[in-house]
Amino acid sequence: MIDRSIATQILELIRNEGLEAGEHLPAQMLADRLRVSRSPVNEALALLHEKGVLTREKNRGFFVARPVVEALSDVVEELGLSETDLITSVYFQIADDRLKGQLPDVFSEQLIRTRYGLTRAQLNAVLSRIAQEGWAERKPGYGWEFSPMLTTPDSLLKSYRLRLALEPAALLEPGYRLERKVLERCREVEKHLLAGGIETDTADQLHERGVRFHESLVEGSGNSFFIDTIRRVNRVRRLLSYRSMQHRERYAEHAKQHLRVLELLEQERNEEASDELRQHLLHTLDALARIREIFEP
Template identity: 80%
Template sequence: MPRSPNDLTLMNHDRSIASKIVELIQADGMEVGSHLPAQMLADRLRVSRSPVNEALSLLHEKGVLSRERNRGFFLARPVEAPLSDVVDALGLAQADVVTSVYFRIADDLLKGALPQAFSEQMIRTRYGLTNAQLAAVLGRIAQEGWAERKPGYGWEFSTMLTTPDSLLQSYRLRLALEPAALLEPGFRLEPSVLARCRAAEQHLLDGGIQTDTADQLHERGVRFHESLVEASGNPFFIDTIKRVNRVRRLLSYRSMQDRQRYTKHCKQHLQILNLLEKERNEEAAEALRAHLKHTLDALSRIAGILKP
């Protein structure tokens, strides 16, 4: 029996989520045997558990994951090849189309080439999308907070964080918040989280700065900083930093045109981790403040590439 359009949309959405799960596996440097809890993935990808469970089942069918009764899914084999190669090998190429168009829309928005309000038909026609691809692209954009459906009909892009000043303002907020998180009374950075963060930085220093996609670079940076704030145990800090990271994504991608600064960033991240491992939190907070100030100054100097 032929699949309905809704079935195809759901199938392609599951493939897109599966591709993002593979990307997270690589970004976190997960080893064979690592547990992939559905709720954790749903929180990380900001989707419900249902599509995550479908994507996990798909990756299980592909042999990437194993499944244990009453325990869930575990990484069955290494996922070390470049993401695009893994996606092709697993037949998840639909996600590549979605990602490509996602970045084209982001760039066009920052160039001022798209109207603030838009229809699905306009996006479908302009970028040559199928209904399934359109649903996946708009779903991702909505999840990341830079567009939303208007009451009644059509869509509207958010005006937040589409100018260079907006990105700099977000860093000034982080400069006030993140170092303070390290000084919270309940701060505790689990050894497993510390090891994961350290491995991600080493991956970048070993060549990932040049080879990782903008998606991967952004996700690694987000996970480092969110992991530190999450260790504070303060839900107000955690919610604020996640909201900021969700909406600063657009300009963060464009700033990645200049990757020379990432080597120094990685070394600063490793220094902060070393201090936290030794429970020298006040020194770590000062190092984090200096790191964010360095990034803010660097972004101020390259503001030209953030402009339309």
């Protein structure tokens, strides 16, 4: 079963970055950006080719056939890519059950298939997504094992304190540079959220947009140690991040804070941007502390 959510993310990337007809979409670049393996990316590219969104050239790969300018939800519905509802629903149910301690550390495919009433193809799609996102992995020989994850309120708050030490410092690295195209892409995402996306985006979309903003800022440092650390932290906080989205009222202020950081970086006022980012993370820590009851098993 093709993971149509990957195809949707590729469409979103084409739209957000304003890619024009004829622009190349290398599979490895997409796999790196979406943090998945090349296999589901290649399947998603082939699907978008079938739908007429992409063209394909022998020995060269896939290219944008036409720009995506309509609302993403309209494009997804028009192309019939919204059929991931069942997979997504089961994915979040497994995540919630894991956080509640209702699933063992080690489990069999049969357990998941029976518990959630899945076909073999649906089971493979769900487990593939979970494995790609790093919170479970196949054991040598037989069965699966959940990875050590952030599953308590204290662990989530500790991850933010690590980010509080790391992210503002990244903006002060010698030679820091946030490319204009990246800055504009980040700005458009925040404007989209303030224009209604906070209420209408899925938990997946909200999480990925927040992750992409913060990773983009750290990537501007060019320091591979900073970049690797922030990516690892973001992978393991995913489950609790999803649950925190039950309370979205804090996101409007977060988006405004993100825009302020971008404005300062654009003006090369990195010390002020670093201070602003630090205040933003402190604000988030405070907000999470006040809603910590939703993270309790």
